Amino acid sequence: MFLAVLCLCTLGSSLAQAPPPHFRPGQEPITPLPPTPIQDPQQVALGDRLFHDPRLSHDNTLSCNSCHDVSANGASVGQPKSRIDAGPELNTPTVFNAALNYRLNWEGNVRTLEAQADQTLQKPQTMGSSLDEVLNKLRGDQDLSKQFREAYGREMDGPGILAAIATYERTLLTPGCRFDRWLGGDASAINAEELAGYGLFKSLGCVSCHQGVNVGGNMYQRHGIFHPLGSPEPEIVRVPSLRNVAVTAPYFHDGSAVALAQAVQKMGYAQLDRVLTDDQTKAIVAFLQTLTGTYLGRPVTQAGGSRQADAPR
Ligand code: HEC
Ligand code: HEC
Numbered sequence: 001m002f003l004a005v006l007c008l009c010t011l012g013s014s015l016a017q018a019p020p021p022h023f024r025p026g027q028e029p030i031t032p033l034p035p036t037p038i039q040d041p042q043q044v045a046l047g048d049r050l051f052h053d054p055r056l057s058h059d060n061t062l063s064c065n066s067c068h069d070v071s072a073n074g075a076s077v078g079q080p081k082s083r084i085d086a087g088p089e090l091n092t093p094t095v096f097n098a099a100l101n102y103r104l105n106w107e108g109n110v111r112t113l114e115a116q117a118d119q120t121l122q123k124p125q126t127m128g129s130s131l132d133e134v135l136n137k138l139r140g141d142q143d144l145s146k147q148f149r150e151a152y153g154r155e156m157d158g159p160g161i162l163a164a165i166a167t168y169e170r171t172l173l174t175p176g177c178r179f180d181r182w183l184g185g186d187a188s189a190i191n192a193e194e195l196a197g198y199g200l201f202k203s204l205g206c207v208s209c210h211q212g213v214n215v216g217g218n219m220y221q222r223h224g225i226f227h228p229l230g231s232p233e234p235e236i237v238r239v240p241s242l243r244n245v246a247v248t249a250p251y252f253h254d255g256s257a258v259a260l261a262q263a264v265q266k267m268g269y270a271q272l273d274r275v276l277t278d279d280q281t282k283a284i285v286a287f288l289q290t291l292t293g294t295y296l297g298r299p300v301t302q303a304g305g306s307r308q309a310d311a312p313r
């Protein structure tokens with residue numbers, strides 16, 4: 001009896017009016033961004049201020065925003081890589097939507113935004129400082145100390161600094177991209193070529209790794225499965241998100257692809273053993289361009305602010 005009802009329902013829905021090609025409402029392997037979560041506004045404001053504060057770095061030259069420019073693409077404009085005196089160079093990933101990745105950093109070796117921020121303070125490649133050092137500097141700032149007390153109801157401490165930064169980062173979502181509007185049922189939000197690109201993205205198998213709410217960011221994979229991709233280390237990485245990918249060049253953990261079309265072709269060859277035609281590449285790039293969202297109502301863009309450290313605010 002139960003089965004019969006089930007069958008009837010399925011039959012009923014398959015006879016309903018034709019959906020756009022390739023489109024199965026609610027069953028696509030990619031899902032739209034959720035609404036930006038409501039956070040405590042005082043904690044967000046404090047996190048925003050800390051994110052832009054160069055005193056977080058040992059020599060007071062770099063804020064988080066120096067490498068993750070939120071007025072542009074949340075990554076580095078101009079200088080693509082972290083400044084490295086130690087260790088391998090890594091391409092800077094965007095902080096936009098990072099809160100929705102299930103693990104953080106290229107290797108996916110960090111679980112929480114708080115732990116990520118703590119590590120970033122310590123790493124010689126980024127801040128070369130430490131939470132204690134930062135705390136000592138910031139405690140001398142009356143105005144900031146007051147803002148902290150108002151946000152957290154206690155004197156400034158390390159866990160609060162990390163929590164405020166993480167709280168701010170949770171608001172760095174980029175809703176409103178055309179593809180999400182299409183997923184929401186607006187058939188006119190993307191054109192025929194973009195839709196064909198999405199079809200290829202699924203049929204070629206890109207979507208087996210780049211999927212979910214961030215079009216990536218939810219699994220580990222080897223890179224260079226069939227053919228080498230770039231520098232071999234690290235061998236296993238967390239699959240990057242492709243949200244805003246059209247405006248976050250260069251690509252890959254080592255920044256070895258400068259243009260999106262090049263990255264797409266390299267992916268096809270390295271991960272799927274496919275040599276993509278120019279038309280296929282063009283359609284996939286067109287699809288990926290529909291994944292560019294907005295932050296505070298402005299489109300996320302590659303061009304933008306400068307890498308100069310912000311003055312303390
Ligand atoms: C000198 C440039 C630089 C600075 C300054 C910097 N970052 Fe990063 N950020 C990077 C690089 C490079 C990575 C990749 C690190 C890795 O994979 O190990 C990264 C990774 C991240 C990620 C992970 C993104 C993801 O999707 O996995 C977050 C979140 C982040 N940074 C936040 C911050 C915060 C918060 C600060 C300030 C406390 C900061 N960054 C300062 C260069 C920088
Ligand atoms: C087997 C898993 C897998 C498949 C299949 C796959 N990718 Fe990837 N993709 C990855 C991994 C892993 C990386 C990161 C590689 C690195 O940084 O070394 C990546 C990186 C990318 C990047 C660069 C993102 C950035 O911000 O640097 C793009 C663009 C991309 N993939 C598009 C595609 C397209 C298009 C396809 C299908 C033709 C595809 N991928 C198929 C796993 C995969």
